[in-house]
Amino acid sequence: MADYARNRMFFASSTTLMLMVAAYMSFSLFWHEPVPMAWRLPLTVLVFLVSQTITGMRVLITWRPDLPFLLVRAGGFISSSFMVLSWFVLLRDVLLALVFAASLIIPDMTQVKEGIFSALLSLPAEWTMLAASLAAAAAGMARALAVPSVKKVDVPLQGLPQDLDGLTIAHLSDLHIGSTFTREWLEEVVRRTNALEPDFTLITGDLVDGKPERIGNFLSPITKLRARYDVVISAGNHDYYSGLRPWVETWRRWGMTVLLNEHREYLVRGRNVVIAAVTDPCAVLFRNLEGSMGAPDVRQALEGAGEGLRILMSHRPGNAEQNAAHGCHLQLSGHTHGGQFFFLFPLVSRLNGGFRSGLYRAGSMPLYVSPGTGMWGYVPMRLGVGAEITLLTLRRAEPSVPQKPSYRGKLGAWQ
Ligand SMILES: [Fe+2]
Known part of the structure; x- marks a missing residue:
């Protein structure tokens, strides 16, 4: 419940923040010479309306997950351009303050x-900032909509049995099929993932944005994913927004493994490997969902699991340290989209327990946070962080490496 309350607080505070950004931008861009007086109020109203595109899209897509692709992409382009423009305006004003x-x-x-003041406050300078913002948003959108390449990451694990050294996991997350990407895009993602010949393929939530009857056809290439032992899906907040129960029925009918506060065990090279998954905190929103579809519960997910390597799938990374304390050896997460724009990295980290993208240590446990294979349709832009298909290879860590259970932070090489 606390997590969901934080989620609501995030959207309430993000809406307020965008209103404040709109007020600042309007003042900085319009309320000075040589901007004609007659333009100022209409442009201010326009900026305030544009600032609420994300909130408006979120409300629309929560109530109507079947919004047309074109509308979602147009809204995404507007919100992306707005965010880049606010960054340019801030940079200009910092420069003016320094000169002053x-x-x-x-x-x-x-x-x-x-x-310098008359040049930077001139109409041509402001038109240039707007044009640069539109161009950056377009370039960021092209990057965001491209098929991601493969990123290979070694994950060092202390105590990993020698037999499991070299175990591979293809990690996909946040594909958001239905609001942004085409069937052809997904077919290529599936082809590139299968080419890695992984032991497991794990999808850590936000697989869909839309209901099965509308986007089942777009998503069906996912059934072509192949792994030596299994392909497993866990739930993210957008899967709930899209109607999780019919989706779980659909995925299971397609023969896929879906884990909701539960686990499955596999015999891999003579060793027991436990794949567990928790649900998403937003489950508490959906009162008709109960039992295994309820709020995330790592204890329930691991109940009855035998000894062995325990890998946890959790859409959000924020609780990784608590999950490590429950005996998990590795956690895979997504949700952050890597922050999407470089100027949002600190905020996104802060909202996700300090975890944004890449390999971390949370307590004594490695945590891998995918920046997303796809992305959310409201702001389809990436600046400073790409999407990826991740190939994780588990490596037995050297016994000489000191354990620092209390250490928390980015994990490059294994210390
Ligand atoms: Fe997502």
Whole structure:
């Protein structure tokens, strides 16, 4: 419940934040010479409306998950452009503040200061910022919609039996099929993933944005995924928004393994490997879902599991340290989309327990956070972080490596 409350708080605070950004941008962009007085109020209203695109899209897609692709992409392009423009405006104003401060210290700078102010506050400068924002959003959108390449990551695990050294996991997350990507895009993702010949393929949530009757056809290539032992799906918040129960029935009818606060055990090279998955905190929103589809519960997910390597799938990374304390040896997560834009990285990390993208240590356990194989349709843009199909290879860590159970942070090489 606490997690969902945080989620609601996030959207309430993000809406408020965007209103504040709109107020700042309007003041900075329009309420000065040489912007004509007659333009100022209409442009301010426009900026306030545009600032609420994400909230508006979220409300629309929660109530109507079947929104047309084109509408979602158009809304995404508008919100992406707005975010980049706000970044340019901030940069310009920081520069103006620095010039102003310098002119107070150096009296001879007065004329230079006035020249810089009139150039940066001119209409051509503002049109240039707008054009650059649209171009950056378009480039970021092209990157976001491309088929991701494969990223290979070695995951060091202390105590990993020698037999399991080299075990491979293809990790996919946040494909968001239905709002952004085409069937052809998914077919290529499946082809590239199968080419890796993994032992397991694990999909850590947000697989769909839409109901089975509308997007089942787009998603069906997912059934072509192949792995030596199994292909497993766990749930993310968008899977709940899209109607999890019919989706779980569909995936199971397609012969796929779906884990909701439960686990499955596999005999791999003579060793027991436990794949467990928790649900998403937003499950508490959906009162008609109960039992195994309820709130995330790692204890329930591992109940009755035998000794062996325990790998946990959890859409959100934030609880990784608690999950490690429950005896998990490795956690795979997504949800963050890697922050999507470089200027949002600190915020996204903060909202996700300090985890944004890549390999971390959470307590004594490695955690891999996928930046997403696909992405959310509201803001289909990536700047500074790409999407990926991840191939994780488990490696037995050297016994000489010291354990630092209390250490928490980015894990590059195994210390
Ligand atoms: Fe997602």
